[in-house]
Amino acid sequence: MDILQTGQGELIGWHDPDEHRAWVAAHKSRALEDKRTTLREAIARYVPDGAIIACGGFGHIRVSMAAIYEIIRQHKRDLTFCGKTAVHDSDVLIAAGAVCRIEVAYAFGHELRGLSPASRRAVESGRCQVVAEISNAGYQWRFLAAAMGLPFIPTRVMLGTDTLAHSSAKVIEDPFSGKPIALLPACYPDVVLMHVHRCDKYGNCQVDGIAVEDFELARAARRLIITTEEIVDEEMIRSQPWRTLIPYYLVDAVIEAPYGAHPTLMPDRYYFDEDHIGEWLRLSKTDEGAAEYFERYVYSVEDFAEYLELIGGEERLEYLRQVEHLEAPLRAPWLEEKK
Amino acid sequence: MNEDYTPTELLAYVAAGLLEDGKSVFVGTGLPMIAAMLAQRTHAPNLLIIFEAGGIGPQVPVLPISVGDSRTFYRAVAASSMHEVMSAGQAGYVDYGFLGAAQIDPYGNLNTTVIGEWDHPLVRLPGSGGANDIGSFCWRTIIVMRQDKRRFVEHLDFLTTPGYLDGPGARERAGLPAGSGPYRVITQLGLYDFDEDSKRMRLLATHPGVTVDDICANSAFELIIPDQVGTTEPPSPQVRRILREIDPTGMVIGK
Numbered sequence: 001m002d003i004l005q006t007g008q009g010e011l012i013g014w015h016d017p018d019e020h021r022a023w024v025a026a027h028k029s030r031a032l033e034d035k036r037t038t039l040r041e042a043i044a045r046y047v048p049d050g051a052i053i054a055c056g057g058f059g060h061i062r063v064s065m066a067a068i069y070e071i072i073r074q075h076k077r078d079l080t081f082c083g084k085t086a087v088h089d090s091d092v093l094i095a096a097g098a099v100c101r102i103e104v105a106y107a108f109g110h111e112l113r114g115l116s117p118a119s120r121r122a123v124e125s126g127r128c129q130v131v132a133e134i135s136n137a138g139y140q141w142r143f144l145a146a147a148m149g150l151p152f153i154p155t156r157v158m159l160g161t162d163t164l165a166h167s168s169a170k171v172i173e174d175p176f177s178g179k180p181i182a183l184l185p186a187c188y189p190d191v192v193l194m195h196v197h198r199c200d201k202y203g204n205c206q207v208d209g210i211a212v213e214d215f216e217l218a219r220a221a222r223r224l225i226i227t228t229e230e231i232v233d234e235e236m237i238r239s240q241p242w243r244t245l246i247p248y249y250l251v252d253a254v255i256e257a258p259y260g261a262h263p264t265l266m267p268d269r270y271y272f273d274e275d276h277i278g279e280w281l282r283l284s285k286t287d288e289g290a291a292e293y294f295e296r297y298v299y300s301v302e303d304f305a306e307y308l309e310l311i312g313g314e315e316r317l318e319y320l321r322q323v324e325h326l327e328a329p330l331r332a333p334w335l336e337e338k339k
Numbered sequence: 340m341n342e343d344y345t346p347t348e349l350l351a352y353v354a355a356g357l358l359e360d361g362k363s364v365f366v367g368t369g370l371p372m373i374a375a376m377l378a379q380r381t382h383a384p385n386l387l388i389i390f391e392a393g394g395i396g397p398q399v400p401v402l403p404i405s406v407g408d409s410r411t412f413y414r415a416v417a418a419s420s421m422h423e424v425m426s427a428g429q430a431g432y433v434d435y436g437f438l439g440a441a442q443i444d445p446y447g448n449l450n451t452t453v454i455g456e457w458d459h460p461l462v463r464l465p466g467s468g469g470a471n472d473i474g475s476f477c478w479r480t481i482i483v484m485r486q487d488k489r490r491f492v493e494h495l496d497f498l499t500t501p502g503y504l505d506g507p508g509a510r511e512r513a514g515l516p517a518g519s520g521p522y523r524v525i526t527q528l529g530l531y532d533f534d535e536d537s538k539r540m541r542l543l544a545t546h547p548g549v550t551v552d553d554i555c556a557n558s559a560f561e562l563i564i565p566d567q568v569g570t571t572e573p574p575s576p577q578v579r580r581i582l583r584e585i586d587p588t589g590m591v592i593g594k
Contacts, residue, residue, distance in 0.1 A: 058392050058407035109465035111368045111405045112590055123463045135471035136391060137425035156429055160513030162498040163471050180514030210393030210412055211420040267409045324409060326400060330588055
């Protein structure tokens with residue numbers, strides 16, 4: 001079959017489907033085992049330097065910040081990031097020097113808050129390298145191909161654009177319609193960090209609100225680290241099995257981390273902490289400021305519980321709960337600066 | 340009374356007016372959200388609003404900060420997934436798409452990736468996000484952006500999202516869904532559509548107080564200027580009141 005076009009982006013996270021099946025057979029347990037552990041252990045064990053990592057949620061929605069801070073605290077290096085709508089997650093990882101390569105669907109921006117000073121500085125100076133471009137749907141379908149155990153998936157995105165020319169996709173003539181069609185290669189991240197509303201000790205997970213692309217990403221992941229607002233009894237999972245987004249055999253580690261998505265948004269629990277994100281955006285305008293932020297909120301605290309005290313504890317978290325439920329007005333320091 | 344409106348309010352009002360009741364719209368961050376919410380609260384109560392992270396058919400209470408914000412599935416008919424909504428788009432269920440851009444060319448192609456060279460960026464922008472998907476799949480894409488000579492350019496630094504590519508038939512030749520593409524462009528100066536034969540951008544109306552000379556002086560490529568050019572209608576005090584309700588903190592509308 002003729003290949004009409006080959007994208008020049010670097011192919012990251014791809015495995016031959018038989019190689020992946022063999023890896024799964026050898027490394028993913030089907031046994032119902034207690035997977036509870038600490039973040040320190042999970043990150044040390046499953047995130048080697050140089051790994052390809054991805055985050056569940058949506059960049060600043062339901063992101064496992066507890067796991068991200070632990071990666072920074074352990075000084076992980078040379079990570080490649082799947083920038084599948086990457087916002088606060090990639091911004092802090094790039095600024096901390098943990099991530100130096102990224103495939104970009106969306107990155108270096110904070111949506112309405114504007115561009116990300118720290119990661120933009122890193123990419124414009126060459127400290128962080130963009131290895132390929134893709135679109136949001138495109139990335140999500142790369143994970144879908146992986147979740148299905150396929151080498152690629154055909155789609156009609158990116159055709160005719162520089163986004164495709166700088167991606168890892170190929171274009172062929174569709175043997176059915178005769179029209180050009182883009183083939184997106186499967187992407188299996190080495191490790192995925194995901195924050196959920198609740199799961200049992202085995203890792204059967206429920207998520208409230210939009211799933212974004214976590215269904216596909218959890219199944220594409222080689223190693224899946226779950227942080228959760230709460231660990232619930234197995235009976236709660238079994239009484240409503242239709243609510244399980246992620247079954248246990250996909251999961252490698254379970255860590256109870258209440259408010260573990262702070263300062264990102266946790267649907268139905270707490271809204272964005274705009275004061276905290278604003279502090280980050282202000283400090284990260286310089287390398288020194290970013291270093292000051294990491295010293296204060298990551299290196300000088302023992303764990304996530306200590307961090308939560310530092311950001312304002314119960315009172316702060318109660319306010320964020322009220323904003324999420326439209327019971328308190330939103331405060332955002334970046335709003336004042338924008339005017 | 341009407342003279343008090345801000346340029347952003349006018350943009351939101353003109354954009355909202357393009358959306359029809361009973362149709363579906365894929366909405367991005369910022370002004371597109373405001374426009375879709377305004378349309379839903381005025382002439383298009385049955386507008387189906389869709390967000391790329393999975394929110395389907397919400398009654399958005401206040402302006403969301405993100406297209407994945409809880410507000411994007413508030414009182415929605417479904418809190419689904421990106422796969423769900425992107426597949427709906429690919430299968431032809433989405434009528435309108437709303438996009439912003441840093442650069443646009445005469446055929447409505449958009450750049451949101453980089454200013455300068457891709458491997459040596461002067462300014463690195465966020466990339467496609469869902470823009471390429473929306474521009475590929477939606478039947479009619481509406482672009483809202485600022486207009487000046489650095490943004491209305493003959494050649495993009497990077498073609499992130501497809502418009503009509505290099506002219507008539509090019510989308511179909513590339514394999515993009517037939518019969519889709521850019522529909523309107525709205526800037527702080529005027530409203531544009533695309534000429535049926537050449538697929539190049541054409542002036543449809545100027546905003547109040549803007550001349551055709553202003554329009555041409557703020558584009559680095561030649562716009563098609565027809566003999567008859569309309570004038571857009573400014574937002575009423577009632578519309579401006581609704582806009583304040585939608586965006587109480589003034590995030591997009593301003594104070």
